[in-house]
Amino acid sequence: MISVGWHCRARALIKAVILGLIGFQPAIGAATPWDKIVPNTSIDLPDRPKWLSYATADRFPTLRFNQPVQIVFPPEEDHARMFVVEKIGRVVVISNRDEPEPITFLNLGIKVYNYSESGLLSLAFHPNYKDNGRLFIYYVAQEWNGTGWDYFNRLSELSVDPEDPNSALPDSEKIIINQPDKHYDHNGGGMLFGPDGYLYLSIGDEGEFYDILGNGQKLDKNLFAGMIRIDVDKRQGNPLPNPHVASSDHYAIPSDNPYLNLREFQGIELEPDKVRTEFYAIGMRNPWRFSFDPLTGKLYSGDTGDHTREEINEIVLGGNYGWPKREGSLPGPQRHAVHDADHGFVDPVAEYGREDGNDIAGMLVYRGTQFPELDGSILFSDYFGGWLGRAVVAEGQSPEIEWLAWDGHIADIALDPIDGHVLMADMSEGRIKFLTPPPSSNLSDLPPTLADTGAFLDVKNFILHPSWIPYEINVPFWSDHAIKSRWISLPGSSRAMRFKENEAWAFPGGTIFMKHFDLETRRGDPSTKKRLETRFLIYTVLGSYYGITYRWNEAQDNAILVPPEGLKETISIEEDGVDRLQEWNFPSARDCLACHNGGPDFKAAGRFGRYALGFNTAQLNREASFEGEVFNQLHAMDQAGRLNPPLNKSIHQLPRLAAADDEGASLTYRVRSYLASNCEAC
Structure with a gap:
């Protein structure tokens, strides 16, 4: 000096x-x-500061994925295969965790509009996939109309190649829902088969701030701003959906869906044949990922806030979660806000403000043995805030949120059925990570x-x-x-x-x-x-x-x-x-x-x-x-x-x-x- x-x-x-x-x-x-x-x-x-109870590590140090947004395990007896959904429009499969070599299972190519929050967003395997080879994908599609591009929130069914279990057949695509979409953001993207065997899909409000496109509280318009539930097996007794530009005859409506034969909503008369009977719940801004509790069957979903709240909701049949009249437990944006205490909407079971994070993303109800202290917790990621947290929701008790680890851009959380690892898809780094106790010697x-x-x-x-x-x-x-x-x-x-x-x-x-x-x-x-x-x-x-x-x-x-x-x-x-x-x-x-x-x-x-x-x-x-x-x-x-x-x-x-x-x-x-x-x- x-x-x-x-x-x-x-x-x-x-x-x-x-x-x-x-x-x-x-x-x-x-x-x-x-x-x-x-x-x-x-x-x-320090490069590795010690301040939280858990850490993350790279599950496959030699592999990098291209914008991974989801980790999926098909319903197979040995659970040997892991599928990684890449936002660019590709699905890769890993058959051996110890010597991982990703194989391209599906590549949608130019069909996918990969920009901002658009892209290939989710994959779900039919509960009887082992026997019928049926799988479902949800993505934002683009189509040239001669003078410009049209965009759609698209749910499709495909089949696996009967000669090659590690390859889907792109030409087998059957479009089930094809909802025209005006904006590239707020597409939702969670998709799972529920314990009832029906397919659940979460969809955002179409984009922009303050529900400017007017979808948050509409049941007779389009398929936006809620959770839908459909019957892809068309079971006996379940009716077909009402005619709509987005719908098809490739699915049916569960007979106990809440809006069948609805004639009035919020004081407004409706035509029953115009109601979007696919809806299971409504009033959501952008529910990205959700999870069923394997023990209780309860359904929990995140919902990304506008400016004030990030939400964890228990999704119930016919629930209205308030957007844009409410944002979490608070009144929504000024021109929509409802301040009444008896507002009639479903409040979150847990929430946090922008002082704690920005963009709730991955979600998993954890039932495992690797971290017994976390059993029953709702694990979630905050994408931009860079945090992994858990919500503890118990009857008669105030919800508790605890921050577990620090890692940003986590788009999905999944439980590995073989080794019990809590896995995470880091979209920014292109890595699959897993949750660990902090290695104190390295911090x-x-x-x-x-x-x-x-x-x-x-x-x-x-x-x-x-x-x-x-x-x-x-x-x-x-x-x-x-x-x-x-x-x-x-x-x-x-x-x-x-x-x-x-x-x-x-x-x-x-x-x-x-x-x-x-x-x-x-x-x-x-x-x-x-x-x-x-x-x-x-x-x-x-x-x-x-x-x-x-x-x-x-x-x-x-x-x-x-x-x-x-x-x-x-x-x-x-x-x-x-x-x-x-x-x-x-x-x-x-x-x-x-x-x-x-x-x-x-x-x-x-x-x-x-x-x-x-x-x-x-x-x-x-x-x-x-x-x-x-x-x-x-x-x-x-x-x-x-x-x-x-x-x-x-x-x-x-x-x-x-x-x-x-x-x-x-x-x-x-x-x-x-x-x-x-x-x-x-």
Whole structure:
């Protein structure tokens, strides 16, 4: 450290003398903090933090799948085969867990519209599959109409090749339901045969926010926003479905489905032959996965929230779960909201808010022996929040949610009938994982205080480790009047960052971001500035992200690690001569990944989520100062060899967000810039 400091001072002195002799003014090529990177080898933030009761591991370390969304086991006596559904339109089969070699079982090719939440979403084998070879798939189909594409939520039946049990016959496809679909999101996608032998399929509200397409409470329109139940065996006594553009005569309606012969709904008269009698339950926004309890037969489904609640519902015959009039146990979006206590809808058996996650996905009622302490729990994943949790639902008791492990982008959870593993499909990484107790020998405790992280040479006087590089952004995220400072620390002096003009950048493993928050306790008076918290976002050498924060103590000489569940503090603020109280939320570890989630691989990172939210071209393309000199940050990174590939455009040709007070930009662009910073990640 002494050597580094001496070189910095000597370099600055020599430079000052030379510039003075030639009368040269500071320019864009002047020395910047990017010219003298110090590796962050002494910063002690672990790659495998110890903070939860369980962990995940790769079930097949040598295999990678292409957007896996479901794990399925056919009803075979030996349960030897495992099927993995890939969103791109393919199903692969693994016959030997010990020496896995995936074989393509089905490839739908161009039939599948694979974009955003669309794609091949689920597979179900007939209960008598061993004898009849019947299987069912649900996907978003695309068809060319001569001038453009039409899209459909399609349920089809296929047959297995009688000569090859590891191959389905694509030409055997029989379309059962073909619902025209206007939007690529909210297709649902759970599909299982129930204990009654009927086929259950969950379907979303067709897309967009706030049920803008008007499907949430409709029984005589289309097959959206609910759970359907159909009879693919057409048992005696079960009627055919009512005529509809989406239906066919390849299935029947169970005679006890709740809406047969319905003539009135919510005070509105209906024509019985127009009712979608396929519905088993309605009022759901986007139920992605569901699970039957093998012991009780009860059906539980997740439902992805709009802005306030992620739901776990017990699905009952004829249940109405309220969307869009309700979102979980709360009133729904303003124009639809029902506030009455006797609203008549079915509330969730468990739920959580956006402070804990974003997008409930995989679901499994666990009945197994490997984790007896979890027996009877509803296991679930939160896709963007990056968490695996369990809900404990018991008669006469308040539901309990416990967070078990940290792993993002889990699309499905399944129980391996052979070895009892709780399996998970990680769509982003293309891996099949399984739940494990945390290997304590491989995990590290997080530093309990800011001083223990090694990020500072002197915490009390706020002297940073020399590896930290300050940066500024064009449009900071609004944080309740907080004053924020930002730094990045790289793992080595020669490691470049992956530059992208309009998308998220990529960083070498071991990169750390730090953001510090101050707050003036008397608005507009810098002398009252108080240190609140210092946050870290760590990109590990293992390729995963996590975030932690440290809360500064009253003495302002150190900060304490915030527990995984987060903290709240009430701060006294004087504003315009009036005292008021401001609540400050220190984020939980879950909160960090609710926003710093990377976004799904199937959406462009430039328009939906990132890990390092502000470290991108449009935010960094601005001037900053260093040792009294002004430079453009992107140019400085490029000149120092920190960008790969190097810049091939001038700075003025690259995207640049505009601050609210930037009168050189149009009002429209300033508003769009504000939204890009404050809203895009959600």
